[in-house]
Amino acid sequence: MTKSEMAEKLGEKINVKKQQAEDIINIFTGSIIEALARGDKVEIRGFGSFRVRHRAEKEGRNPKTGEKVHVPAKKVPFFKTGKDFREIVDKGLPK
Amino acid sequence: MTKIDIINRVAEQTGLARQDSDTAVETIIALVKGALANDDPVILRRFGSFQTRAKNPRIGRNPKTGEEAEISARKVVRFKAGKHFKQAVNNKSD
Numbered sequence: 001m002t003k004s005e006m007a008e009k010l011g012e013k014i015n016v017k018k019q020q021a022e023d024i025i026n027i028f029t030g031s032i033i034e035a036l037a038r039g040d041k042v043e044i045r046g047f048g049s050f051r052v053r054h055r056a057e058k059e060g061r062n063p064k065t066g067e068k069v070h071v072p073a074k075k076v077p078f079f080k081t082g083k084d085f086r087e088i089v090d091k092g093l094p095k
Numbered sequence: 096m097t098k099i100d101i102i103n104r105v106a107e108q109t110g111l112a113r114q115d116s117d118t119a120v121e122t123i124i125a126l127v128k129g130a131l132a133n134d135d136p137v138i139l140r141r142f143g144s145f146q147t148r149a150k151n152p153r154i155g156r157n158p159k160t161g162e163e164a165e166i167s168a169r170k171v172v173r174f175k176a177g178k179h180f181k182q183a184v185n186n187k188s189d
Contacts, residue, residue, distance in 0.1 A: 001130045001137045006123070013122045014115055024105055024119050029142035031104050035096040037183040042096045047124050048172075052184050075184045077143070079174030088132045089147055090169050 036077055048082040131172055143176040 003025055004018075011021035032050050035042050041051040057073040081089075098120060106116040127145060130137050136146035147170050155166040176184075 001126070001135055003139050006126055006137070006139070009126055010119065010122050014119050016111075020109065021119075024109060024111075024116075025123060025139070026141075027105050027108050028101055028120060028123050029139055031096070031101045033142065033180050033183050036180075037186065040096050042101075044098045044101075044124065047128070077174075077176040077180050077184050079145075079172075079176075081172040085128050085131070085172060088128055089172050092132060 044082070046082055046084040048085055049080050051078055051080070052076070053078040134170075139177075141177055141179045143174055143180055145172055145174050147171065148173045 003022065007018050007022040007025060010016075010024065011018045014021070016024075032042050036050055036052050039052065041049060043049040052075045055074050055076055058071050060069050060071040061067065062069055102113070102116045102120050105111065105119055106113050109116070111119065127137050131145055131147055134147050136144055138144045150169050150171055152168045153166050154163055156163055
């Protein structure tokens with residue numbers, strides 16, 4: 001499912017134009033990005049939580065040339081699946 | 096930040112009633128969950144993608160007792176952040 005397909009379904013459900021539905025999706029994802037960018041975490045019950053994980057610096061290798069390269073420390077967004085979401089993916093939607 | 100904060104932002108930025116903003120956010124969450132339950136990946140540009148991954152069974156250990164236990168095969172959700180999201184948490188813009 002792409003953003004465009006999601007916008008179509010959301011628009012039908014809440015009775016707004018597709019463009020406004022897409023704006024709402026962008027506010028949803030944008031709020032999560034902004035929260036993590038300022039070091040906050042986002043917890044959505046039944047869905048999961050987004051937080052920032054810190055990766056230490058390391059010596060890596062260019063897989064093509066085998067050359068050693070220094071990979072600096074960085075932060076990465078991490079999503080932990082919530083219990084309800086985990087269960088429906090593993091066992092299917094409740095009948 | 097929790098779901099309430101996101102709902103408030105949707106209401107403020109769109110002018111929708113609080114009730115409709117609540118329905119909108121719940122619908123987005125339900126759409127992502129429903130797609131993944133059917134193994135359909137969700138790809139949201141500038142944010143990232145959610146997809147399911149099959150995990151093989153493996154032998155694990157109860158960290159408390161040290162006892163071995165088989166962890167059955169399962170399907171899990173994997174979120175891969177998009178470039179824009181990754182850059183934002185490192186305070187870079189694109």
